[in-house]
Amino acid sequence: xxxxxxxxxxxxxxxxxxxxxxxxxxxxxxxxxxxxxxxxxxxxxxxxxxxxxxxxxxxxxxxxxxxxxxxxxxxxxxxxxxxxxxxxxxxxxxxxxxxxxxxxxxxxxxxxxxxxxxxxxxxxxxxxxxxxxxxxxxxxxxxxxxxxxxxxxxxxxxxxxxxxxxxxxxxxxxxxxxxxxxxxxxxxxxxxxxxxxxxxxxxxxxxxxxxxxxxxxxxxxxxxxxxxxxxxxxxxxxxxxxxxxxxxxxxxxxxxxxxxxxxxxxxxxxxxxxxxxxxxxxxxxxxxxxxxxxxxxxxxxxxxxxxxxxxxxxxxxxxxxxxxxxxxxxxxxxxxxxxxxxxxxxxxxxxxxxxxxxxxxxxxxxxxxxxxxxxxxxxxxxxxxxxxxxxxxxxxxxxxxxxxxxxxxxxxxxxxxxxxxxxxxxxxxxxxxxxxxxxxxxxxxxxxxxxxxxxxxxxxxxxxxxxxxxxxxxxxxxxxxxxxxxxxxxx
Amino acid sequence: xxxxxxxxxxxxxxxxxxxxxxxxxxxxxxxxxxxxxxxxxxxxxxxxxxxxxxxxxxxxxxxxxxxxxxxxxxxxxxxxxxxxxxxxxxxxxxxxxxxxxxxxxxxxxxxxxxxxxxxxxxxxxxxxxxxxxxxxxxxxxxxxxxxxxxxxxxxxxxxxxxxxxxxxxxxxxxxxxxxxxxxxxxxxxxxxxxxxxxxxxxxxxxxxxxxxxxxxxxxxxxxxxxxxxxxxxxxxxxxxxxxxxxxxxxxxxxxxxxxxxxxxxxxxxxxxxxxxxxxxxxxxxxxxxxxxxxxxxxxxxxxxxxxxxxxxxxxxxxxxxxxxxxxxxxxxxxxxxxxxxxxxxxxxxxxxxxxxxxxxxxxxxxxxxxxxxxxxxxxxxxxxxxxxxxxxxxxxxxxxxxxxxxxxxxxxxxxxxxxxxxxxxxxxxxxxxxxxxxxxxxxxxxxxxxxxxxxxxxxxxxxxxxxxxxxxxxxxxxxxxxxxxxx
Numbered sequence: 017x018x019x020x021x022x023x024x025x026x027x028x029x030x031x032x033x034x035x036x037x038x039x040x041x042x043x044x045x046x047x048x049x050x051x052x053x054x055x056x057x058x059x060x061x062x063x064x065x066x067x068x069x070x071x072x073x074x075x076x077x078x079x080x081x082x083x084x085x086x087x088x089x090x091x092x093x094x095x096x097x098x099x100x101x102x103x104x105x106x107x108x109x110x111x112x113x114x115x116x117x118x119x120x121x122x123x124x125x126x127x128x129x130x131x132x133x134x135x136x137x138x139x140x141x142x143x144x145x146x147x148x149x150x151x152x153x154x155x156x157x158x159x160x161x162x163x164x165x166x167x168x169x170x171x172x173x174x175x176x177x178x179x180x181x182x183x184x185x186x187x188x189x190x191x192x193x194x195x196x197x198x199x200x201x202x203x204x205x206x207x208x209x210x211x212x213x214x215x216x217x218x219x220x221x222x223x224x225x226x227x228x229x230x231x232x233x234x235x236x237x238x239x240x241x242x243x244x245x246x247x248x249x250x251x252x253x254x255x256x257x258x259x260x261x262x263x264x265x266x267x268x269x270x271x272x273x274x275x276x277x278x279x280x281x282x283x284x285x286x287x288x289x290x291x292x293x294x295x296x297x298x299x300x301x302x303x304x305x306x307x308x309x310x311x312x313x314x315x316x317x318x319x320x321x322x323x324x325x326x327x328x329x330x331x332x333x334x335x336x337x338x339x340x341x342x343x344x345x346x347x348x349x350x351x352x353x354x355x356x357x358x359x360x361x362x363x364x365x366x367x368x369x370x371x372x373x374x375x376x377x378x379x380x381x382x383x384x385x386x387x388x389x390x391x392x393x394x395x396x397x398x399x400x401x402x403x404x405x406x407x408x409x410x411x412x413x414x415x416x417x418x419x420x421x422x423x424x425x426x427x428x429x430x431x432x433x434x435x436x437x438x439x440x441x442x443x444x445x446x447x448x449x450x451x452x453x454x455x456x457x458x459x460x461x462x463x464x465x466x467x468x469x470x471x472x473x474x475x476x477x478x479x480x481x482x483x484x485x486x487x488x489x490x491x492x493x494x495x496x497x498x499x500x501x502x503x504x505x506x507x
Numbered sequence: 508x509x510x511x512x513x514x515x516x517x518x519x520x521x522x523x524x525x526x527x528x529x530x531x532x533x534x535x536x537x538x539x540x541x542x543x544x545x546x547x548x549x550x551x552x553x554x555x556x557x558x559x560x561x562x563x564x565x566x567x568x569x570x571x572x573x574x575x576x577x578x579x580x581x582x583x584x585x586x587x588x589x590x591x592x593x594x595x596x597x598x599x600x601x602x603x604x605x606x607x608x609x610x611x612x613x614x615x616x617x618x619x620x621x622x623x624x625x626x627x628x629x630x631x632x633x634x635x636x637x638x639x640x641x642x643x644x645x646x647x648x649x650x651x652x653x654x655x656x657x658x659x660x661x662x663x664x665x666x667x668x669x670x671x672x673x674x675x676x677x678x679x680x681x682x683x684x685x686x687x688x689x690x691x692x693x694x695x696x697x698x699x700x701x702x703x704x705x706x707x708x709x710x711x712x713x714x715x716x717x718x719x720x721x722x723x724x725x726x727x728x729x730x731x732x733x734x735x736x737x738x739x740x741x742x743x744x745x746x747x748x749x750x751x752x753x754x755x756x757x758x759x760x761x762x763x764x765x766x767x768x769x770x771x772x773x774x775x776x777x778x779x780x781x782x783x784x785x786x787x788x789x790x791x792x793x794x795x796x797x798x799x800x801x802x803x804x805x806x807x808x809x810x811x812x813x814x815x816x817x818x819x820x821x822x823x824x825x826x827x828x829x830x831x832x833x834x835x836x837x838x839x840x841x842x843x844x845x846x847x848x849x850x851x852x853x854x855x856x857x858x859x860x861x862x863x864x865x866x867x868x869x870x871x872x873x874x875x876x877x878x879x880x881x882x883x884x885x886x887x888x889x890x891x892x893x894x895x896x897x898x899x900x901x902x903x904x905x906x907x908x909x910x911x912x913x914x915x916x917x918x919x920x921x922x923x924x925x926x927x928x929x930x931x932x933x934x935x936x937x938x939x940x941x942x943x944x945x946x947x948x949x950x951x952x953x954x955x956x957x958x959x960x961x962x963x964x965x966x967x968x969x970x971x972x973x974x975x976x977x978x979x980x981x982x983x984x985x986x987x988x989x990x991x992x993x994x
Contacts, residue, residue, distance in 0.1 A: 060603075060604060060605050063831055063832075064826040064831070065603065065604075065605075065831075065832065066585065066591070066593070066598065066603070066706040066707070066826070067583075067584075067585040067591075067603065067605075067607060067703070067704040067705055067706045067707070068605075068703070068704075069702060069703055069739050069740070069741075070740070071737065071738060071739070072740065099822050101822055101825060101869075103825065103828065103843075103846060105828070105830045105842065108826065108831060109822075109825065109826045110825035110826055110828055111822050111825055170842075172830065301821075301822075301866065301869040301870060301871075301874075302869075303818060303819075303822070303869050303874070303878060306709075306710035306711035306741070306819055307707075307710050307740065307741060308740050308741075309740050
């Protein structure tokens, strides 16, 4: 489709709901376990039975404040809970306890590294408007038919109702689908580093709604905003944004207008489709929840929680590039999970070359961990053992090839690579007299080839090396082998 | 019979707990047909608890403070396994799987649940006429209302159908019926008593308190139900003093304020005013100092209240939608229709009126003019009180502008009934403790109540002054003869 010009700019903001991973719900002691039989993690408070009252789970406040700190938000001196009212059967009280005009934290930012194939990676600071705490709703299960449209009745499961959420609202600073997905994955990385959420998008512990509009140039007024829901992965966020940008530009280009509405991302068809109009927006009749007192986090408590924050991924990335001389890509991969970063740092602390350590971890180890759904910090093969293996290679005690061969076994069982190599006779043959005698035997066995080599057919060097490796099961340092071989052949 | 007297009888073996329970049940069957104070009786439970108390007594075990005291509980307090209806069709068959904190504390102190008492639907009303299960009558004149919303509890205590009762007070729902029925009713400081298990009407105003025949009993019951509760974040984390400690102490030198704006109100009957002023003189003769004080926004309380209380109620009652429990309209075609019909059929007109008022006051475009403004006035009212308590220790007012009115007299003008809470509402808005106790009778022989308002957490002082007055004035001894109270 042709374009009038290339100045169109998309304006994207994200609302991210993060389920805080506390064992119990935000206002009661019912369990937050996911995936169990319907209505097994409920109690009178969850169900909104008459006479029940909410009491704030202190761990939720801690998690929300820590997350706010990691997002460079200002923690409010005074904050409160409000009731957001609307009738829907998944909402037991027909109001949601949320935070309206006095959220726990406001005005922050994160630095997001935007990397895309074929484009230069760049760093972008994304503003964050606010973070507030609220309770999750339950789930409706539509029954009586295979399809939603034909369902004859609905069942409600309140297991999820009352699970603590932190809603993080970005500023409209994002411009592309890639930026949006990078922002979302950085949020996920941060909450996982903090240990406040598993950030699992498939299970819904991290959910993103996108607000998106386009305008003809960066100084034009904002266009009509469309909300997109139902994206279950970062790539879906990127694709939904890119699809929506195109759709909106095309509408404007063809003289049509963009409707203010909520759209759903259809993963199967790879497009967004209209869900409901947002005209005449809902009136939630917010007012302060009289059942819950004001929220005040003392300076002492703030300092305590601040001191408990781990090093965050953005800083790690910066440090890895600067201190270890790693590439942007490697630093990114290594810091994606805090467990991997921790493993890496333990290996490096043993004094091995960070680049070599990085290659092993981002190569064979990640492959193994991902394929077997393991956790780096629970691997039987400890960081010191990987460091020892790398040292054996560096010292010429084993070849890289041998290392690759023995690694799968070591990953399963752990143990000292040095001991393993010695026990299985896998050490390199470093005795040059021994290598000389083996080469002599090979040359004596192949007089024709020796003749040909000496006659100028130097390509045959590879043949002799091959024979040597075969005889020694690859335990000879190729450099040393070539040197001795040439000495012998040129005699 | 007062609790202390009963305790002595129980311990001496003069009367067993079971005998008392049986006696109460017998009396209820005789009298409550005409009163309708109770919605349901817990006969089997009462007898079995009484038997345990008697066994404990005979085996010499120390008895808890309220052992064997027969209690009536307003039916908006959740009782585990016992129907809790709020006098609404909506909760006609609702059986809570949990016990309210206040009743749990009563039972742990040996009190015996006799039955659940009638109230205005969801505690919304001042006459117990909006109950979905029929009105309660005033024991002093059956053609009159017992007040409300805790009319059932007040009538039960007044006519000896229990020794003490619990009610809830959002705008006067304990004190006004106590006044109408000639008993003692106490609304504690907001947060003194846990609200866990009290079905919410207006959460920032609701407070549970006792109905008793005398002030000392009120102190004893308050002692048991007060104190911090991890299940209620609005319950104050304050130690509970001994409320009976200073009852016998003289109130010499105590300063009692007479609120100018309140006695100048036109709506207050002369008989009521005179009776309360006579009581003021009694306080004076006991050594108290009377001080005229001004509480300029006292009379704005009612307008403020009728924005804040319905606003909170509109959210609190949203949960009754026919989905999870309670009444459900069956002739539904859609979810929205099911919910609408459920609420239209199961809520009475007063409840619907207040939900509508509250929904309106919280709506976009009206919030600032109504809800927010009302909260500002509420703050000003609290500040007025604070200023008063710099000059005085307690405030004295009538409890209600009139004595008990005729049933049905406000049917055509529901707003006129709102005025009967004029004098009680300000204490709720400011979260202050207040007590109503009898101070005289009108020319029809109907009881008149006075109200004492204390400072935040000032229940000790409040009870002391009330007790001293009660002992000196001996109002009930001068009870007119020939009234219809079925004693």
